[in-house]
Amino acid sequence: MRNLNQDNITQAVIASFAKTPDARLKEIMTSLVQHLHAFARDVKLTEEEWFQGIDFLTRCGHITDDKRQEFILLSDVLGLSMLTVAMNNDKPAGCTEATVFGPFHVEGAPHYELGDDIANGAKGTPCTVRGTVKGIDGQPIPGAVMDVWQSDDDGLYDVQHADLGHAQARGIVTADAEGKYHFRSIVAVPYAIPHDGPVGQMLEATGRHPWRPAHLHFMVKAPGYETLITHVFRDHSDYLDSDAVFGVRQSLVCDWVQQTDGSYLMEYDFVLNPTRTR
């Protein structure tokens, strides 16, 4: 393997993976090299640009810690997260669609009784959230467990408030024997994804904005059904047509209706897909 040149180096690198014991790893590495090299050829990558790319990834690494994950953010704004979600969540018609998980879910959120206020002091306009969890056959799913999280009126999740120290606008509720759930929270507002790092600089340099339309996150679990990770978006919110992370599905948009007392009501039914048997 000497005197490799721009015409034969790709094949040489691919051949170097020939003895990879794991067939899937071999497939992934081979395809990755093919596409990376094709990309470099396509744009006629200069050495200076290659170094800028390395510097960008280095800065993504430096800003990443247990609270900030710049690489996931990068995947999100490049549409890779949503593409992966879409490819792996092809459900039968009628099931609630999945969308991006995002970086703000927290394990071990507090459990609430039906009807409780999960805002727990978070700033925002009161909103009641209710609906039913069912299967594709329309039968309710009793005891479905729903992990819910959202940002406050300032567009910040509790974990983004430096010294808060307790959960706000997040919690776990369990649907009743008829699959019905209801809880109180606050109205979601559009917010900007973290953009004070390299991903934000990339958005700025490419004339893109960092905003997401107003949404409430749900992770719904029930025995015998696939876990559903999704959002419910607020109709007429800004950025529904230009979500920075490409997560909007029309079937997930619903009207959050203002009530006579000024509070809001958001009603949404979730339809889960039975666990697939392969």
Ligand code: BEZ
């Ligand atoms: C979110 O909705 O919480 C989110 C998703 C992707 C990137 C940043 C935030």
Ligand code: FE
């Ligand atoms: Fe979010």
